Amino acid sequence: MFNFLDAEGRTIDHPINERVMSVNLDTLRKAKHIVICSGGAHRALAIRATIKRIGCNTLITDEAAARELLRLVEGDPGSAG
DSSP states (O other): OOOOBOTTSOBOOOGGGGTOOOOOHHHHHTSSSOEEEOOSGGGHHHHHHHHHHHOOSEEEOOHHHHHHHHHHHHTOOTTOO
16 A cells, blocks of 8 residues: 555655555554455565554455464464565
8 A cells, every 4th residue: 555664563764655645554544444455475464564553354365364474473483574
């Protein structure tokens, strides 16, 4: 969504932020129902950072991302990152 986050969900100051149109994450956080849709094990860190930043009511993902998210939660370095 053109918002650069670190692994903890904090905004990263990046020059591209001044050149794209995107919804502010603090605005999204106020939504009644947040749906995140992303897949692939390589996206697990970004999914987790987004959930930390704005929350998530519904996650739509694939098995690879789900398994990697579980590894991250369990503290196993696995293959993410």
